[in-house]
Each structure stands twice: as structure tokens, then as C-alpha cells.
Amino acid sequence: MTPSPLARPFPALPQIAGARPAVARARYKEWDRCDLTFVTLDEGTAVAGVLTNSKCPSPEVEWCRNALALGQARALVVNAGNSNAFTGSRGRAAVEAIAARAAARLGCQPSDVFVASTGVIGVPLPIDKAEAGLDAAFTAPACDWLAAAEAIGTTDTFPKGAVQRAVIGGRTVTLAGIIKGSGMIAPDMATMLGFIFTDAAVEPGFLQQLLSAANRRTFSCITVDGDTSTSDTVLAFATGKAGNPPLASFGDPGADAFAAALDALCLELAQLVVRDGEGAAKFIEVQVTGATTDGSAHRVAMSIANSPLVKTAIAGEDANWGRVVMAVGKAGEPADRDKLSIRFGNTIVAEGGCAVTGYDETPVATHLKGQEIEIGVDLGLGAGRATVWTCDLTHGYISINADYRS
Amino acid sequence: MTPSPLARPFPALPQIAGARPAVARARYKEWDRCDLTFVTLDEGTAVAGVLTNSKCPSPEVEWCRNALALGQARALVVNAGNSNAFTGSRGRAAVEAIAARAAARLGCQPSDVFVASTGVIGVPLPIDKAEAGLDAAFTAPACDWLAAAEAIGTTDTFPKGAVQRAVIGGRTVTLAGIIKGSGMIAPDMATMLGFIFTDAAVEPGFLQQLLSAANRRTFSCITVDGDTSTSDTVLAFATGKAGNPPLASFGDPGADAFAAALDALCLELAQLVVRDGEGAAKFIEVQVTGATTDGSAHRVAMSIANSPLVKTAIAGEDANWGRVVMAVGKAGEPADRDKLSIRFGNTIVAEGGCAVTGYDETPVATHLKGQEIEIGVDLGLGAGRATVWTCDLTHGYISINADYRS
Incomplete structure (x- = not known):
């Protein structure tokens, strides 16, 4: 293989x-x-x-x-x-x-x-x-x-x-x-x-x-x-x-x-x-800070890391932070849309409830073309933090798992 | 489209x-x-x-x-x-x-x-x-x-x-x-x-x-x-x-x-x-019975319906009931492996904690080749029941979502 x-x-x-x-x-x-x-x-x-x-x-x-x-x-x-x-x-x-x-x-x-x-x-x-x-x-x-x-x-x-x-x-x-x-x-x-x-x-x-x-x-x-x-x-x-x-x-x-x-x-x-995640082409680190507790930060981070829409966006090298907002929102944990900030690599792309106007897209695009992706989310509520790791979701995952015979 | x-x-x-x-x-x-x-x-x-x-x-x-x-x-x-x-x-x-x-x-x-x-x-x-x-x-x-x-x-x-x-x-x-x-x-x-x-x-x-x-x-x-x-x-x-x-x-x-x-x-x-699920090729009905409560049945059914491994198996027309067991096990709801039974269409493929030996694979294969798939799980614990609906996970989903630009 x-x-x-x-x-x-x-x-x-x-x-x-x-x-x-x-x-x-x-x-x-x-x-x-x-x-x-x-x-x-x-x-x-x-x-x-x-x-x-x-x-x-x-x-x-x-x-x-x-x-x-x-x-x-x-x-x-x-x-x-x-x-x-x-x-x-x-x-x-x-x-x-x-x-x-x-x-x-x-x-x-x-x-x-x-x-x-x-x-x-x-x-x-x-x-x-x-x-x-x-x-x-x-x-x-x-x-x-x-x-x-x-x-x-x-x-x-x-x-x-x-x-x-x-x-x-x-x-x-x-x-x-x-x-x-x-x-x-x-x-x-x-x-x-x-x-x-x-x-x-x-x-x-x-x-x-x-x-x-x-x-x-x-x-x-x-x-x-x-x-x-x-x-x-x-x-x-x-x-x-x-x-x-x-x-x-x-x-x-x-x-x-x-x-x-x-x-x-x-x-x-x-x-x-x-x-070695099935079909993985990119390694993703998700850092969540500012949560009410560490446990809450972990659940938000996992909601992002398990979202097929976030994972396919990374596979497509797309800075689709809207999907990160979606994944934060569905986690069921304390979150305030208007205090949220989101970054890819070192570039904050959204904060205060809306996109950062006129942020420099070049470092974001460069970061997303790499193999090591970092998504940062600050919830702006407290001191809870967590980091989790996942990979992107690609055609490789489908090929491996739709063909694997029991 | x-x-x-x-x-x-x-x-x-x-x-x-x-x-x-x-x-x-x-x-x-x-x-x-x-x-x-x-x-x-x-x-x-x-x-x-x-x-x-x-x-x-x-x-x-x-x-x-x-x-x-x-x-x-x-x-x-x-x-x-x-x-x-x-x-x-x-x-x-x-x-x-x-x-x-x-x-x-x-x-x-x-x-x-x-x-x-x-x-x-x-x-x-x-x-x-x-x-x-x-x-x-x-x-x-x-x-x-x-x-x-x-x-x-x-x-x-x-x-x-x-x-x-x-x-x-x-x-x-x-x-x-x-x-x-x-x-x-x-x-x-x-x-x-x-x-x-x-x-x-x-x-x-x-x-x-x-x-x-x-x-x-x-x-x-x-x-x-x-x-x-x-x-x-x-x-x-x-x-x-x-x-x-x-x-x-x-x-x-x-x-x-x-x-x-x-x-x-x-x-x-x-x-x-x-x-109209993105990339869907098969419509899947998941029926869970025998749970301790209806709510518990719903959560088990959703665990199955959201499992990428179950959904890719259906895309591959594979009677991979082991992945259904996995999804039941991870749901966090009351379950007893040795009381579980699983069917595809009308054919029970596993029960009492192991595969049904010598079950007729023909109707299962025919069922999985169709567009309307039914997965039944009986937990054998109580009267709780739920039915949920989902679709398979295919290359189409990846193509749609890795290419969609924000």
C-alpha cells in the first residue's frame, strides 16, 4: 500500500x-x-x-x-x-x-x-x-x-x-x-x-x-x-x-x-x-481557547474535527471558516457568536461575529496548501482550552471504505 | 445540476x-x-x-x-x-x-x-x-x-x-x-x-x-x-x-x-x-427497536446513520454489519452485545452476539444493490424504538464539498 x-x-x-x-x-x-x-x-x-x-x-x-x-x-x-x-x-x-x-x-x-x-x-x-x-x-x-x-x-x-x-x-x-x-x-x-x-x-x-x-x-x-x-x-x-x-x-x-x-x-x-488516517492528505490541529471549561473546549474542538464539511473544506484548501462557525454552533456547548474568533494558521479571519474585513488572504492560502493545518478558535468566554488532532476527508477515505469487504 | x-x-x-x-x-x-x-x-x-x-x-x-x-x-x-x-x-x-x-x-x-x-x-x-x-x-x-x-x-x-x-x-x-x-x-x-x-x-x-x-x-x-x-x-x-x-x-x-x-x-x-443528500446514491432507513427508551433508540439510530463507515459500506453495497455493531457500541446508550440483532432488509445477519451462521446472502445482496436500504437493529432490552433516515456517503459528497468555495 x-x-x-x-x-x-x-x-x-x-x-x-x-x-x-x-x-x-x-x-x-x-x-x-x-x-x-x-x-x-x-x-x-x-x-x-x-x-x-x-x-x-x-x-x-x-x-x-x-x-x-x-x-x-x-x-x-x-x-x-x-x-x-x-x-x-x-x-x-x-x-x-x-x-x-x-x-x-x-x-x-x-x-x-x-x-x-x-x-x-x-x-x-x-x-x-x-x-x-x-x-x-x-x-x-x-x-x-x-x-x-x-x-x-x-x-x-x-x-x-x-x-x-x-x-x-x-x-x-x-x-x-x-x-x-x-x-x-x-x-x-x-x-x-x-x-x-x-x-x-x-x-x-x-x-x-x-x-x-x-x-x-x-x-x-x-x-x-x-x-x-x-x-x-x-x-x-x-x-x-x-x-x-x-x-x-x-x-x-x-x-x-x-x-x-x-x-x-x-x-x-x-x-x-x-x-495514517484513511485517505488523509493533511494533518489538522484544532486549538480551542476561551471556553468555559477544558471539557467544553474539548467537545467544541471534537465537533470541528469530526465535521465532514470542515474536513472536506481543508481537503479542498478552502478557508471556509463559515463551516467552523457551524461546527462550533452545533457542539451544544456555551458559545456566543459575537465573541468568537477564528484563525487559520496565524491569520485571524473572523472575529466579533463577522469576517475580518480585508484580511490578507495570501498567508491563509499558503497555509492551507501545506500539509500541516492549524485551526484556532477562541470562544471569548473563559479560560478553558483543548487541542485535538485530525486529518482531512478525501476521496481516498471513500475509496478505502466503500470497497473494503466484510 | x-x-x-x-x-x-x-x-x-x-x-x-x-x-x-x-x-x-x-x-x-x-x-x-x-x-x-x-x-x-x-x-x-x-x-x-x-x-x-x-x-x-x-x-x-x-x-x-x-x-x-x-x-x-x-x-x-x-x-x-x-x-x-x-x-x-x-x-x-x-x-x-x-x-x-x-x-x-x-x-x-x-x-x-x-x-x-x-x-x-x-x-x-x-x-x-x-x-x-x-x-x-x-x-x-x-x-x-x-x-x-x-x-x-x-x-x-x-x-x-x-x-x-x-x-x-x-x-x-x-x-x-x-x-x-x-x-x-x-x-x-x-x-x-x-x-x-x-x-x-x-x-x-x-x-x-x-x-x-x-x-x-x-x-x-x-x-x-x-x-x-x-x-x-x-x-x-x-x-x-x-x-x-x-x-x-x-x-x-x-x-x-x-x-x-x-x-x-x-x-x-x-x-x-x-x-437530495449531497452525493447520495442510496436512501437508508434505520430502525432501532428494543431500546430502554425511545430517546435512547433515537440516539443509537443517529449514531448508525451518522457513521461514515456504515454509510460508505452501504455505498459499496457491502453487508458490513460489523460497522453497525461498532456504531451501536459507540453511541453511549444502554446496549448488550449479546442481545443485539441486526438485519439488512428482512434478513437477520447477526444475533445473540455473533453472526447468524449460514444465512442466505442472496436476498441481502439483492437488497443492498437497490436504492432503498433498510437497516434494523433490535437491542433486546426494552420497548424503546425510533426510525431515522439518511443517505450513503459517496465520492459525490467529497467532490461537492472539497470543491465548494467559500
């Missing part, structure tokens, strides 16, 4: 001590590529996660929700090409079989095994293929994160990863993350599938606190099409191999640095998903 | 005693067509209306909201090609000038004049063109409803109208309606611009009650793109010329019949807007 015009090169991701990725061909679809990822985690690995709020979650999501309560992990299994969502008891049986087989190999509890799947909805994951794939991955040599990032992808057009470092008590810790997702992206808690590995020692409860906070500022602030997946999953694994004094609260030295690194990593991963 | 493949022929709309339509060229855009519609209403005409809930409404919407409080009307002016929304004090001045000029001609109060405008957002309506157009319309011969339906259109591909009749106290009354709208359609109270004229005698308060109720079941149940306009307006005018005993409550003979006719008229008009 041709990489998105917004694609970024895969960064040099280092190994994470205590985490060993491997990939195999389970052949969940008629393709000749690795589609099963197996990451072995050393004993003592803490885990945290954020999962979809969909009322129709996949059995994998339910499995992870239960397993997260224990806070520890020994393995992660990711299947690509079949989401196993809405498959009833057969789907649940497939997840249980995968966890049992991995646990038997590793000599751990099934609840130490985390499972995620992505792909078509409604087809039970074939247990025989999963088991054969798992066996092949066990005996395969370790791979790098690039191979894992490629193996978890489906309609993704490029592999996506990010790395951050922080110093905790004199020890440098590393965070590496991989993510997949391109359509059905409007994470309600997390994005499609994202996995973060760090050698830092972090208590599970604190890791969960940090991940949940980062999620609210990152994965929950992106949208491709407003369609929330049944399988959204982000898991963070901390192996503790860096040997730092374990982080248990913000009072611990280095906790702020680690939290900042985790935030930065999540933001990079989230934005990479937008850059 | 090529008519939508879902277009319907304009019906034979009779004259409504007491309502006299005329059209003129105000030339709000560079086009040679009538774009100003002026309907003179006889004294004693009652009026009711439903207007957008947008927080950024046009000055026309604000004007109508104030004028509706008085319950009487002598004229309706509709401008096409310029919505006059978000134009500050100049926009308000334009509406006031139009109302004043019409009132002076008719010897009535400005508040007896209702004004609606549709088209580009952000450009003040030119007062000189409006006044010249008004003057031309005053001296023009009366036109038929077809000419008026054409004159109020913008990106519409076909003129839209409907007629209903009811018997009240032995008198047959007639209701004629015209409507425009194609994109930016997710009415929060009403659809883009719709106007209903009847010779029935109905007290304004009761007319408002009936229109509001009809709106909840019709205009508020359609969506093209989930984008709620700044200018949505539906007005109903009752001239009273049929000579029936005036309707003031459901206790009056004929009130039920009139309400049913008004409902049927609104439903026809609302569905015509969907049939």
Missing part, C-alpha cells in the same frame, strides 16, 4: 530489557506476512491499560480489563486481520485458548497474558491458526520493534513507533511504543491498538494513573472519522530492568520526568495514527 | 387560499435565476416555527424566533445564495431592512414579516440587492409552488414539495409544503429551510404544538452529514381561508386528522431532503 503522504519514517527504537518481541505467520487472512506478534515479558513486569468505552467491546478488551486488575504481565499477543469482535462464545473461547497456551509455555497464569486483535468484525478468530502461530512465534528469533509494528498493522500504510527517555534517580529509562490504526478512529479511551514498553520500574497503580492521564491528553484527542472501535486498546508494560528505585507516586524523584516522557510518547503515537 | 438518482418528481401542489407566492432575481450570486421568494399572506394568518438549536444562529433565525412569539404572519421572504449567517451588525441590519420594506408595502408590522436565508456563511446580505429584489417580487405575477421551490434552492439538485389534505368539521383543508436542503443537514430542531402553507384555520399556539411534535418525528430524524446548519428553519402558515371552525386543541373535531396530515407532510418533506 502506498504510504500516506503524511507518513513519518520509523525511528530507531532500542531494545527494552525484559521485553522480547517475536512475530509469526498465523495467516488470519489470505496474505503472506507476519500477522501474529508475541512479546515475552520478564517476571516482575507491571502493566497498565486503557480500553474502549464501546458498549460492544471485543472479548479481547474484556479479557484485558479483567487481567489489568492484577497489574502484572508476562506476555502480549496481538493478532492482525481479524478483530474477533462480536463473535459470541467462540470468540471468548479463542482468547482463552491463546492465553492458556501462552501461559503453559511460559509457566505463568493465563491472566498474565494480554491479548489484542484487530481486523474484520464478526468472524471468530480461528483457534487452530492462533495456536500454530503462537508455537511458531515461541521458536522464532527475537525481532526488532519495526517488525512488530509492521505485524500489528492492517489497513495502516506505514509502521508507527516512538521513543522517549527519562532519568529516574540517576538511571536513564527508555520508553518504546508501537501503534496501529487508520480508520474507525475516535478513541473513547484509547486508540486502536497501541503498546508501550519501558525498562523503568513503576508500580502498577501509578503506571495506570500516569497512562490514564496521558490518554486524556493524547489518544482521546484524536479522531479520523468519529467512529469508535470495538477493540481500542493501549497497554503499557514496565519491566523494571533499568534498576531505578520503583516509582509509586509523584513524590518519588524522577516521577515527573517519567510522566512527561510517557505523555510525549503517547502524543507522538496518537499523532502518527492521524497521519 | 444532474438530479440526484433518488430524486422524486415535484407533485401537483394546489394554490392555498390566502397565500400568494412570487419570485424575483435579486442576483445574490453570479447566476441568472430567481433567488428571492416572497409569499404574501392574508390578514389573520397564524404562524408556527421550529428553528435551529445552533449556538451560532443566523440573524434571520433570531428574527423569526422573536416574531413567532406573536403568532401571526403577513409575509415570508426567502433569500437563496447567501445565508447572511455570522455577519454581525450588518447582517442584522439587512434582515431589519427587508422586514421594514415588506411591512411598508403591506401596511403591516415588521414583526409580521418572516425572513429566511440560505447559502454561503459569513458574507453580509447586500441590502440594495434585497430591496431591489423585493420590489421586483411585489410587482411580479403570482407564481406556482414549483417556481418557489426552485427559487429557495442552492446546492439542491431537484425542487422538493409535498401536499396533504384533511377534513375538519366537514371542510377539506389543504397543506402544501416546499423545502430545500442537501448538505449541512442534521437538523437539531428543523431542517435547512422548509415552508408549509395551509388554508386551515388553526390557533397559533396549537399550530406550534402540532409542528413541534411533527418535527420531533420527522425533521429531527434525518441526517445527511451530521452537520447542523446555522440557519435551519421550518415555518408553518395557516391562512384560515378554508372556513373550518378554528382548531385550538386536540378536543376539536378534525384536529387529529389535521395533525396526521401535518405529520405526513413533514415526513415527506424531510425524506425528500435526504433523497
